[in-house]
Amino acid sequence: MLGVLCGCVGGGVVLYALYRWIIPSLVQYHAGASLLWHCHLVPWLLDTLTASTRPERILAAVQKKATRGDARSVVNTIDQYCRYQEWAMNVGDEKGMILDSMVCEVKPSVVLELGTYCGYSAVRMASLLPPGARLLTLEFNPAYAAIARQVIAWAGVEDKVVLIEGPSEEWIPKLKEEFGVESLDLVFLDHWKDRYLPDTRLMEECGLLRPGSVLVADNVICPGTPQYLEYQGTQPHSIKIEGDITLGGLFPVHSRGPAGVPCGEIKREKGIHRMEAMLYALDQINSDPDLLPNITLGARILDTCARDTYALEQSLTFVQALIQKDNSDVRCSNGEPPIIPKPERVVGVIGASGSSVSIMVANVLRLFSRPPSLATLRVLSWCGPFGCGGPFGCGGPFGCGPSVGAPSAVGAPSAVGAPLAVGAPSAVGPLCCGGTSAVGVPQLWGPSAVGVPRLWGPLCYGGPSAVGVPQLWGPSAVGSLGCGGPSAVGVPQLWGPSAVGGSLGCGVPQLWGPLRLWGPSAVGSLCCGGPFGCGGPFGCGGPFGCGGPSAVGSLGCGVPQLWGSLGCGGPSAIPQISYASTAPELSDNSRYEFFSRVVPPDSYQAQAMVDIVKAMGWNYVSTLASEGNYGESGVDAFVQISREAGGLCIAQSIKIPREPKVGEFDKLIKRLMETSNARGVIIFANEDDIKQVLEAAKKANLTGHFVFVGSDSWGAKNSPVQDLEDVAEGFDQYFTSRSLENNRRNIWFAEFWEDDFKCKLTRPGVKYDSARRKCTGEERISRESQYEQEGKVQFVIDAVYAMAHAIHSMHVDLCPGHMGLCDRMDPVEGRMLLHYIRAVSFNGSAGTGVMFNENGDAPGRYDIFQFQISNVTNPGYRVIGQWTNQLRLNEMQWNGGDLRIPDSVCSFPCEPGERKKMVKGVPCCWHCELCDGYQYQLDEFTCDTCSFDMRPLENRTGCRPTPIIKLEWSSPWAIIPVFLAMLGLLATSGTIVTFVRFNDTPIVRASGRELSYVLLTGIFLIYLITFLMIAEPSVGVCAIRRLLLGLGMCISYSAMLTKTNRIYRIFEQGKKSVTPPRFISPGSQLAITFILIAVQEQKPPNPELARGLLKCDMSDLSLILCLSYSIVLMITCTVYAIKSRGVPETFNEAKPIGFTIILRISQAETTNHSDEEVSRIP
Known part of the structure; x- marks a missing residue:
């Protein structure tokens, strides 16, 4: 009874253990058991008990718990059911989120799903599709298709989903014809795995996959589709x-x-x-x-x-x-x-x-x-016996390991088979460092290394019982090469403070007997601080350490197969x-x-483009750059070099967006036209952007306006040249x-x-x-x-x-x-x-x-191309020059066959006689201002005034002597006055002679002989001044002219005034009494006349050379005063003549004097006006 009870209890414990721990553990930790349990046992039990299929149960759960018309609710319901009720062949929420991200990223217009099952993925993707997009989902099983159609309808996405029933190989070729599909943006493969590769190839053959189409495949690792993965590694x-x-x-x-x-x-x-x-x-x-x-x-x-x-x-x-790749925790259904x-x-x-x-x-x-640094231990670096980190090598005691990154070091049977290591002709290879069975040698550096024929000379390195060598580095090392022990026989010390003998110490030509280590004389090569020491070029941290780019001698640290496939350095x-x-x-x-x-960097290219711009005579250009390293760096280099060179200004620097919007390039051309004088446009842009720039310029009818200077990205097609x-x-x-x-x-x-x-x-x-x-x-x-x-x-x-x-x-x-690749190049080490x-x-x-x-x-070497159309039988790119640190540019051709280079300047050169007025902040821009008046152009920025005896040249670039303008004797304007003056002088002289001859006759005496001589003298001087007015001005001429210009008239009018005054007083006094008035004698009359004349001679002459006209120094005021005094005399004389009009006709001179006054006033006005006109002659 007790035994039965114990058996029952034991059986119960075993069953509980199976249920509680063993079966769950198998399911959880063994992939095969998990798949067997979830995919076969559980569904079979449920199908038997419920008389329904798994998709039908999923549909029932959706209709019971999910909100109708809510796709997210349907997806969550299926996820919950599969997580807590039973497993299903859906991608699940974890992979579903990856699928969601792909839909959101690609924003597809047409999606194809192969393998609908119950519609989970279809609902998930359809809910995220942009407006107007559609999902084609293909299901081979009619029962699954019927369930999926109901799930899709319940989710409310049936307007975006087209469900197709049938085999994929039959329907894929019909997609274009039946559904109008040009290409697929996104494809989700989730059907039979053996159909992944054939269906992908079929879609390619049918032209459904374009460059950029995205394929998402499920379960490519487990259960696995190796052929499909391999194909995707090379195609398409x-x-x-x-x-x-x-x-x-x-x-x-x-x-x-x-x-x-x-x-x-x-x-x-x-x-x-x-x-x-x-x-x-x-x-x-x-x-x-x-x-x-x-x-x-x-x-x-x-x-x-x-x-x-x-x-x-x-x-x-x-x-x-x-x-x-660490795939240790990944297992397929068979446990493999x-x-x-x-x-x-x-x-x-x-x-x-x-x-x-x-x-x-x-x-x-x-x-x-791996940078050459201490991140990797180098075996041949020396700071202590045999290197960094420990005696004899990288990282470990006595040798070859563990070295970082070496796939097999300590314990490896053959130490990765490098043919040479650490200086011995046959060390690592037939003899491994620490392996248990290296080519018949039980151990090399273990406790019982036996009979190594050769490792760094005639003796092996060993432990306490190396055959034939009791000890090499112990306290009593025996032989000719004891290395550093305090009492090494024959050699007191090799690495100690007092290495003796010169032939074996650090720094000698031969370091270990007959073999030189790492080079022909290995001087100091293994000493700390030497070239192979820590910090040296071949040691830990040096550029030629393990994994470094260079192998030194036959055994340098950079040999790729020293310890592992890549030396000490790993990948x-x-x-x-x-x-x-x-x-x-x-x-x-x-x-x-x-x-x-x-190809040379843009710094050279930018210099070449600056040289081209300068050679074309441009000083004002715009720049265009595609957003990104190439465009922006190129323009920056161009701007920097142009700034350093000077004489070149950037009108606008425009950046082309990485993702330009519609109409972006039309706006760009309008911006360039804001500085229309900058016809030269420097372009550092990719080909696609350049193409759209040219199309926008053509659209704006500006193809002939801009001259584009493109960088190497323009992609000129080379015509064959010499x-x-x-x-x-x-x-x-x-x-x-x-x-x-x-x-x-x-x-x-x-x-x-x-x-x-x-x-x-x-x-x-x-x-x-x-x-x-x-x-x-x-x-x-x-x-x-x-x-x-x-x-x-x-x-x-x-x-x-x-x-x-x-x-x-x-x-x-x-x-x-x-012949062919050897082990040391399998694989090829990148740094080397x-x-x-x-x-x-x-x-x-x-x-x-x-x-x-x-x-x-x-x-830096460049060929310079120009795309030529006009007057060329074969339009296209032509080589017009080269640049190799300096520019060599040949003749170019422009629109209409014109050989003249188009201008691209902010301001055109000023005309001669114009100065530049600079625009603030823009050294290449200026306004031109004319040098006016008597100014000339001193330099390009300054106008100056000519000296007093000079006048500007016609182009105002300098001054020239002022031409002397005077009245010539041969001029008609001189001949006529001279002729009349001569007649007047002859008539006056004749009158004077007549008066002198008949001086004592009554008629002469009655006319007032004395005043008549004065009057005739004034008349003579008036005629004589004509010759002085025509003569070339000089100091003497001007002095006499100044004297006689008013003197003759003054004498004449003074005499006439005195005479009329005398007559008027005589007759007026006669009316009152018979006593004659005073001051009527000839002497008194002459005295009054000379007093009136003396008033005219108060200012002395001061002639100068006038600007553009040689004339006497008579100011307008002196001229007015001179003529005004004469006019005063004339008016006064006229007054007396009018007052004496009642005298006998013999003495009545009012009419002749009045007529003379009118003529004289007219002559004075004419003279004054003419003088003003003459003064304005340049």
Whole structure:
């Protein structure tokens, strides 16, 4: 009874344990048991008990608990049911969130799901689709399709979802015809795993997958789809060329797509031409018996789509081999580890094109580099016996391990098989360091190392009982090479403070007997502080330590297979050579140490463009830059160099957004027109942006206004020039011979073919587009399409050859005499390869030298192209000059065949006689102001006044003597006055002679003889002044002119006034009395006359040379006063004449005097006016 009871209790305990711990543990921790329990046992029990299928139970749960019309509620209900009720084949919430993020990121218009099941994923994706998008979901099982249709309707997304029943291989070819699908933006593979690869290939053949289409596949690890994974490693986004060594390639095969789409249309020149140039170079190298003999170069070529973020994602393919994957906790349904294809090892990368793409890729390729620092223990560095960290080696006592990153060190049977180590001809290899069974040697540095024939001389290093050598480093080491013991026989000390003998101590030519260690004389090589000591160039922390770029002698620390496949350094970086990236920041060797390029940086290009601008006579330009490293760095370099050079101003610096909006380029052209004088536009932009800039300029009808100076990214097509014909023809012959039949390795060639020949290829299941002609396959490049070799083709070829020459040199050094790859180059160590890349020097495809400086930059050499249309039988790019540190520019041609260079200046040069008035803050802009009046142009900024005897030249660039303007005797204006004056002088002289002859006659005496002589004298002087007025002014002439100009009239009018006054007083006095009035005698009359004359002679003469007119120094005031006094005399005389009009007619002179006054006033006004006019003559 007790036994039965104990048995029952024991059985109960066992059952409880099975239920409580054992079965759950098996389910939880064993994948096979988990799948068996959840997928088969539980569903079978529930199907039997409930008489329903699992999808039906899920539908019932949805209809019972989920809110109708709420997709999120439906998804949550299914998640809860599967988590707490029973397991189902849904992706689940964890992977569902990844699916959600893909839908949100891609923003697809058309989604295809293969494998609907109960509609969980369909509802999840449909709820996140943008307006107008649709989801096509394909389900083979009709029962599942019926359940899914109800779940989708309950979620309220049936308007976005099209559910198709049937096999995928039947419906995929019908998608275009039946549902109008042009291409798929997002594909979710969640059906039978053996259909993943066939259906993917079928979608490619039907043209449903375009560049940028996203494929999401579930369960590729467990249960696993190794063939699909391998296919995705090479297709469709890359080209795979098999070879002993694989090079990566990055090319913008497609342009950048619109927002949300990575890739756009295919790029024929910059994409296909350049990519084919790499394939061409590989063919040439692989067929060259002298370059890399018995070694074949392969390739993995990726499409960057001219987008840095997409290129980053693609380039992760290159570093997969460097990533150590830990899959220890992953198990498939059978309990076995997952099948993961081993990624290929890419040793170097050719590319990329754009600088922003190269920068992004360079950061990825250097992730696994180990800088030469103490992060890795170097076995051959010495600060203590045999190195850093311990006696005899890296990290561990006595030797070879544990060294960081070495896959097998201590305890490895053969210490990773390096042929040479630590100086012995046969040390590590046939003899391992610490292995238990190294080629028949039980132990080398263990407690019982036996009979090692040779390790650093005639004696082995050992423990306390090494056969034949009791001790080497113990306190009583015996033999000729005791190393440092206090009483080593024969050699008191080797590493002690008093090493004796000169032949064995640190710093001697031979350090260990007959063998020199690390070099011909190994002087001090193993002493602390020496070249191999800690801190030395070959020690821990030095550039040539383990993992360093250079192998020194035959045993340098950089030998890749010293301890492990990569020395002590673990994984390595991947060197990169670009054929087109020119951003200056890529020259920073501290940040991009593994980056090199066969093109010079933009700092050279910017200098060349500044030289071109100056050679064209421009001083005012605008700049355009694509947002990103290439455009912005290029413009910054151009602005900096132009500022340092001086004489060049930037009108506007405009940045093109990375994702330009609609109409952005039209606004850009309008902004450029705000400074319309800046016709020159410097462009550092990618090809897509340049194309849209030109289209916007054409749209605005401004194609003839702007002159665009493009950087190397413009991608001018090289016309064959001297010394390049053979190279160009070599690639041209190769490329023009490509066809659909012989170029199947290029997966993008069919797309190129359609674009180049404007036709459409027929593919299985693809509806033919009647709008485009059908491709026959017989088309030929250059015969039926316009082909011209792209400008960077030669640089792509040079980059591939540079990598090949570096690998060749590396092979010669590391594998001398070895046919094919040897162990020391399997795999190729990146830092060492970089060292060889930087050392290459050869003639490139253009006949010019290919080499790199310490920063990995190529020398600055540029061909300068101009796109010529007018007066050219074959319009296109023409070489018009070269730049190699200095500019050589030939004659250019412009619109209409004009040879005159268009102007691009802020202000045009001022005309002669104009000065520049500078615009504040803009040294290239000014306004022109005329030098007016008597000013002339002293310099370009100043106007000055001419001296008093000078006048400005006609163009006002200087002064000239003022011409003397005077009345010539031969002038008609002089002849007539002289003639009249002579008549007057003759008449006056005749009258004077008559008066003198008849002086005593009554009539003469009655006329007032004395005053008559005075009057005749004044008249004579009046006529005489005519000659003085015509004579050339001089001091004497001016003095006499000043004297006689008013004197003659004054004498005449004074005499007349005296005479009329005398007559008037005589007759007036006669009316009153018979007493004669006073002062009527001749003497009194003369005295009164001379007193009146004396008033006229108060101011002395002061002549000067007038500006532009030689005249006497008579001011307007003196002239007025002079003439006014005469007028006063005339008026006074007239008054007396009028008063004496009543006297006898014999004495009545009122009429003659009045007539004379009128004439004189007229003459005075005329004289004054003429003088004013004459004074204004310049």
